[in-house]
Amino acid sequence: xxxxxxxxxxxxxxxxxxxxxxxxxxxxxxxxxxxxxxxxxxxxxxxxxxxxxxxxxxxxxxxxxxxxxxxxxxxxxxxxxxxxxxxxxxxxxxxxxxxxxxxxxxxxxxxxxxxxxxxxxxxxxxxxxxxxxxxxxxxxxxxxxxxxxxxxxxxxxxxxxxxxxxx
Numbered sequence: 540x541x542x543x544x545x546x547x548x549x550x551x552x553x554x555x556x557x558x559x560x561x562x563x564x565x566x567x568x569x570x571x572x573x574x575x576x577x578x579x580x581x582x583x584x585x586x587x588x589x590x591x592x593x594x595x596x597x598x599x600x601x602x603x604x605x606x607x608x609x610x611x612x613x614x615x616x617x618x619x620x621x622x623x624x625x626x627x628x629x630x631x632x633x634x635x636x637x638x639x640x641x642x643x644x645x646x647x648x649x650x651x652x653x654x655x656x657x658x659x660x661x662x663x664x665x666x667x668x669x670x671x672x673x674x675x676x677x678x679x680x681x682x683x684x685x686x687x688x689x690x691x692x693x694x695x696x697x698x699x700x701x702x703x704x705x706x
Contacts, residue, residue: 540664547663548608554653555605558618562598565591582628583702590699597621605657608666612675612683615658619688622647622654624695628702651688658684 565575575594576587584590597617604614630637630644637643661668661676668674675683 544663544665547657547660548665550653550657551605551608551611551662551666554618554650554657555602555614557602557650558598558605558614558621559602561621562595562602565598566595583700584628585699585701594621608662608668609671610673611662611666611668612658612680613687615654615680615684616687616691618654619651619684620691620695622650623689623692626651627692627696628700654688655681655684 566572568574570578572588572591572595575591578587579590579594580587598621601614601617601621604610604617626644626647630642630647633642633644635643635645637646659676659678659681661674661680663669666674
């Protein structure tokens with residue numbers, strides 16, 4: 540075990556904990572699934588209930604994958620995808636800073652970049668991927684995270700994003 544492996548574990552635990560809490564909040568937070576579904580529909584996503592459950596499942600699966608270091612490029616792609624959707628339809632219009640400009644994209648951008656970086660570096664030796672000898676990193680890991688994540692987000696938005704017309 541090296542300092543790099545410990546660093547990768549810390550990155551995975553941070554991303555994993557964040558994604559788990561994000562998914563848990565969509566599922567069991569103040570508005571629960573019904574509130575998440577209403578909010579998704581209010582920002583232009585159709586089939587809000589389905590979107591809410593898909594978001595919860597994706598974020599929880601990504602969080603578990605990060606924490607365990609299991610199927611790491613897929614966990615990274617899941618985080619990239621959900622945060623890309625959030626960046627494009629919620630945060631982008633508010634500028635960079637999350638607090639000063641209200642709901643800016645700095646938070647989601649950090650998760651996207653860290654997820655792609657982790658996919659490029661691999662999960663490290665303190666991971667189930669390493670223990671099971673299924674580690675995928677380098678260019679292939681980065682491509683999986685970036686292409687599947689951004690591609691999935693764009694497919695979802697193409698299929699379900701219908702914002703209200705501005706009058």
